[in-house]
Amino acid sequence: MSGCRDWLAHLVLGLGAALFLLPIWLAFCAATLDPAAIDRGELSLVPRLDHLGVFLEVLRHGGPGVGPVWRMLAVSAAMALAIALGKIAISILSAYAVVFFRFPFRRTAFWIIFVTLMLPVEVRIIPTYAVMADLHFIDTFQGLTVPLIASATATLLFRQTFVAIPDELLEAARMDGAGPLRFLWDVVLPVSAANLAALFVILFVYGWNQYLWPLLAATSPRLDTVVIGIVKMIGIDTSTEWNKVMATAVLALVPPVLVVVGLQRWFVKGLTEGEK
Amino acid sequence: MERRTIFPGWRLPLLLVAPQLLLTLVFFYWPAAEGLWQSLTRTDAFGIHTRFVGLANFAALFADPRYRSSVAITLVFCAAVTALSLGSGLVLALAADRELRGRDLYRVLLIWPYAVAPAIAAVLWLLLLNPQIGTIGRWLVALGVHWDYALNGTQALLLVIVASAWKQVSYNFLFVLAGLQSIPRAVIEAARMDGAKGFHRFRTIQLPLLAPTLFFLVIVDLVYAAFDTFGVIQAMTQGGPGRATETLVFKVYQDGVVNLDLGSSAAQSVVLMGGVILLTALQFRFLGRRVAS
Structure with missing residues (x-):
């Protein structure tokens, strides 16, 4: 049976x-x-x-409509890293402040962040573009990344982890004369290592896979990500060089897949314990 | 939940929370306010005069058959993507929830598509389903099916559904598997001793315990299908043929960026925001209850 x-x-x-x-x-x-x-x-x-030389060829020279693929991979990697690390950094700091301190408007601050929980950039795309234009962020690397760094999800996740840290740990640390930043660095961060790793995977993939935002915010070929590049390559109807498109697609998959598979254990644990 | 012990002072925490607050205000609240304002105004063709028109943009929107058909397409699309990806994820997770040789290998093989960008999933599926070059597409044509999604709207919708759902199966698989494995062994053992087997055991024991996870996944999948699939549609069908695959997000982009009808596009964004807030509230009611229990 x-x-x-x-x-x-x-x-x-x-x-x-x-x-x-x-x-x-x-x-x-x-x-x-x-x-x-x-x-x-x-x-x-x-x-x-x-x-197999086709892979080298697209890396070096790109294909119809796009520049060298190594450049687009570099832009994608920089974008994914900036978004992942930026989000993690500001979320840790804000969650730490909200959990371990009492300060004026603490609840207000938390709610201001919290309300944005699921408002993806896709629903506020045009007005965000207008704000970007006011800030002269269009066609810059900051414009590509900074608007995607604000995020409530990561803050919430870290808040959950921090709330679960026992009071005794904090009391002991204060007894030893550790200040808030020392406690953050020596105790809170190591305790949250699993969440950090999981969040890194999720956010790296999120950043790498962006399509609509880069399409709008950065039109200069200099800032083409590899995902943008592929869709550009098949956009040329008459003479799509499918071998080059597919070589680029395979190359574009390798980094995020490596990150997911490499950090798999952490990723699965953090993802399913923290609910996204 | 509040802590008993905290650090004193208020300057440092304000400083720590400031970057996050600043980004949120500049990139969420400012655009949201601007979008709300735009949705209540209309700009003339030359972009010189802007006047307040109240809810006229919304009235025009809901009276527009194109918009209503886009709503219908989005509902069908989201429901199909959710059903397909959650269903497949569930079946795979049920198969993987046992002591099996090669379990770890299977897990790697089943989670990697999580990393695939929706737009790239679309390109990969073109290679399978394109009627001229795609392997499956050519089979279909050889079998006498009139397979041509550039002309047939239903086929085009099917195409974007399959490519979008394919990429999302991994996520569902992971969560359902984690949900299954968190069911205490004692519960399963007790059910087995009572003679509950196979499907009966699944329906009476596992399914109820899995319900919160499944509900969470339905929301996540709906949000994914509604908002993250722009790249799939852009790469495969550009909203066509006709407007057969024009989902709401695709239409916001078309009207706002391509046709420069800012008032209408903003009104559409506001409607979408309303939808997202509704889904968030739903999810939170459930998440909140889950955290409390």
């Missing part, structure tokens, strides 16, 4: 894994084919290993 059910589980999981892997494997193979062959619909599940 149990053997039969295990067999079924293997079947379901194997099928699921295959459904996830198939598109990416096909993209990898397509990258190594002749663009003309792809146009004729001659996709194959076997890559042409002698054509």
